[in-house]
Amino acid sequence: MVEANTDDIGKAIELNIGGHDYKIIELPLKHEDGSKELYGRHLVKENVILINKDIAESRKKETLIHEVLHAIFYNTGLEHDERQIEAISNGLFQLGVGDFLWKT
Numbered sequence: 825m826v827e828a829n830t831d832d833i834g835k836a837i838e839l840n841i842g843g844h845d846y847k848i849i850e851l852p853l854k855h856e857d858g859s860k861e862l863y864g865r866h867l868v869k870e871n872v873i874l875i876n877k878d879i880a881e882s883r884k885k886e887t888l889i890h891e892v893l894h895a896i897f898y899n900t901g902l903e904h905d906e907r908q909i910e911a912i913s914n915g916l917f918q919l920g921v922g923d924f925l926w927k928t
């Protein structure tokens with residue numbers, strides 16, 4: 825699903841989310857539906873979060889919060905939808921949580 829050669833990889837960090845070690849990897853990402861942008865993706869089975877390398881730094885930070893929230897909701901079995909995730913991730917981004925996570 826995601827193919828990349830190592831030259832494409834940007835920043836790679838690790839975060840422990842709910843007791844699971846996740847790899848956060850910057851890559852050029854393309855949505856399967858070519859008309860949509862893909863900012864990030866949470867690969868549940870692999871404990872990987874992908875962040876689109878080609879978006880603005882502020883978007884990367886907000887996207888990381890967004891995908892971390894998906895992981896938290898997933899790990900805790902809570903029902904959620906995309907609008908809830910977007911509202912919370914935007915609120916946390918404004919509080920500076922993205923700066924905190926992204927420099928980890």
Ligand SMILES: [Zn+2]
Nearest residue numbers: 890894906909
């Ligand atoms: Zn989402």
